[in-house]
Amino acid sequence: MTxxxxxxxxMxxxxxxxxxxxxxxxVEGKRIKLTKADSGQGSHQGHHHYVPLSLVAEVEGDKVRLSANGAVAVTFEEEADGTAG
Known part of the structure; x- marks a missing residue:
């Protein structure tokens, strides 16, 4: 387990x-809070998004590696209230 x-x-x-x-x-609870700089574009810009800790495959050096490809992981991003991003 990681x-x-x-x-x-x-990181x-x-x-x-x-x-x-x-x-x-x-880290907030069972989610990783992303910096605002990684908030996306349009209506997603300027606020934080979250990635579930369940997607973390390993922590290696200064990187958090996910079990899903980048394009897929983005679909799992959540808003502050827990709704899909």
Whole structure:
């Protein structure tokens, strides 16, 4: 099992395919809060998104590697209230 306690602020989050998904702001409960800089475009811009910890495959150095490819992981992003992003 991956040690979620190893997830720290400013770590890069990458998909299983090596694609950058976001940057860790902090861990909140069972989710990783992404920095606002990784908030997307349009109505998604300017606020935080979250990735479920259940997608984390491993924490390696300064990277959080997800079990899903980057394009798929983005579809699992959540808003602050837990709804799909």
């Amino acid at each position: 040690d979620m306690a190893g997830i720290r602020e400013h 890069s989050i990458i998909g299983a395919d090596g694609v950058h998904v976001g940057t860790v702001d902090r």
